[in-house]
Amino acid sequence: MPIAVHAVTPFDDQKPGTSGLRKSTRRFMEPGYLPAFVQAILECDPPKPGATLIVGGDGRFFGREAAETVIRMAAAAGYARVKVGRGALLSTPAASHLVRLIGAQGAVILSASHNPGGPDGDFGVKYNTATGGPAPESLTEAIFARSKALTEWRIETKGTLDLDRLGEVLIGDGAVEVIDPVADYADLMESLFDFGAIRALLKSDFRMRFDAMHAVTGPYATELFERRLGAPAGTVINATPLPDFGGGHPDPHPGHAPELMAAMSGPDALDFGAASDGDGDRNMIVGPGGFVVSPGDSLAILTALADRVPAYAAGVAGVARSMPTARAADRVAKTLSVDCFETPTGWKWFVSLMDAGRITLCGEESFGTGSDHVREKDGLWAVLFWLNLLAAEGIGVRDLVRRHWARFGRDAYRREDYEGLESERAEAFMQTLRGRLDEAAGLAVGPFGVVSADDFAYVDPIDGSGARAQGVRVMLTPDARITYRLSGTGSSGATLRVYLETYLSPERADADPTAELNALSAASRDFADVGSLLGRAAPSVVTG
Secondary structure (H helix, E strand, C coil): CCEEEEECCCCCCCCCEECEEEEEHHHHCCCCHHHHHHHHHHHHCCCCCCCEEEEEECCCCCHHHHHHHHHHHHHHHCCCEEEEEEEEECCHHHHHHHHHHHCCCEEEEECCCCCCCCCCCEEEEEEECCCCCECCHHHHHHHHHHHCCCCEEEEECCCCCCCCCCEEEEECCEEEEEECCCHHHHHHHHHHCCHHHHHHHHHCCCCEEEECCCCCHHHHHHHHHHHHCCCCCCCEECCCCCCCHHHCCCCCCHHHCHHHHHHCCCCCCCCEEEEECCCCCCEEEEECCCEECCHHHHHHHHHHCHHHCHHHCCCCCEEEEECCCCCHHHHHHHHHCCEEEEECCCCHHHHHHHHCCCCCEEEECCCEEEECCCCCCCHHHHHHHHHHHHHHHCCCHHHHHHHHHHHHCEEEEEEEEEEEECHHHHHHHHHHHHHCHHHCCCCEECCEEEEEEEECCEECCCCCCEECCCCEEEEEECCEEEEEEECCCCCCCEEEEEEEEEEECHHHCCCCCHHHHHHHHHHHHHHHCHHHHHCCCCCCEEEC
8 A cells, every 4th residue: 555554652752842842863763753743743733625734954864864754644644735845955934934925734844953963963843833833832732642642653655756856746646846945035035125235235345254054044045145145155154054064063152153253253353244053043143353142132123223124114013032031122112112022932932923913023042033024033034134234224233232232221141051950850940949939039149139039921912822830030139130941942851041131221331241140140059059959060051
């Protein structure tokens, strides 16, 4: 029979996190593991008559094999058509756009985002719905429940598929079309921004560099910057997607982009630098001298100056940020008299706000920024937005940020990660911390006083859905904040993220915030008793 049916013993570890299911590559390669999760997706959101599914990923190891498995299982499930990026490549924002552009039922995105790749790295599967955005929690919970009850999975065996050849073939009764993964997305970008102004900027003495980190954005960035905008050849570095990302870590962070940071330092530093991550949804913006724009400042600046960009000339309806993200955008929203929403971490929480027209821009502290042009964060979109602003304002990155601080003040920010924790110990730590919140107000912690402390909960103002236990917030005086949250994007173990934020008034915005952030860091360890409860004297990684 063309459709093969395989028995499977249910897996108990297929609970999606904030951005799909992520595990080690070797776990996904175990017999039946990937098909079981895909079968659960297909049964929880079965194809409607004539439906189309989008498939693609970031080019990491095992991606091509996984793409063919997904395509054949979709055909067996009854999808009339599957569109897949050539070479199984498709950035996450491009997949979101394609879903919306053609009215697809959803997309299966094969990526572990910024996590390392290769046989000893990580792999991931994420399902996006017909909105173009990540599956809501109600659906991911249903998928997890179904994965624990599966007894079989089904796959179409008829037909031959060449993922490198553009065109259409039949797999069973379903059509599979291999498409150019770049063109539709590049056309969308050209419709949003003033390409004429950016092109003129790049033809001046302005010099830039984009680090694609051997991940999915290489072909997109080459098309946009070098072909459509006329930047010199070589503007995009590490442009070829590789299964192991060239041995690098596809995370847009100064420590993972040494070639870019070197180009942005020294007496001959370039004017503008940027990078994106594995699947193209994150961004890092860098000015001369290695000046990295914080994600909170970036969202705030894009919000404040949105009307300089053609697509947002009428201004913004509102803005949203994830709870741990710096509160810089809140101050802009107040000045603009628009709503600012604080949501749980995870892009899915922004989707209903965008669909309802309540927000235009949104962002997360982990170098994720986006707008309602798609239903995902979008790294190249953010880079083009910054280039458009630099062209419109006629000043450089650092000057644009300092001008913003002079008007709104500065939310100095740092993230401290405690990695490789035993999951049970990390959960016990959070439970202990939550048990202390009722008595926290009025306590002195170093030079700070506790104003309030809570465990963040959220109710969606559009559909009434919600989430509890999303992270502990400790509000301090003078105007400062500590947030504790366990990460949901790792593939094993647990990571405690501690977010530190202190406000500097416009008069003090240029001051070095290191001493204040160091004091806040010490206060975060004292307040939560990190040393005794986690056995850690210092964080593993410090960002900011």
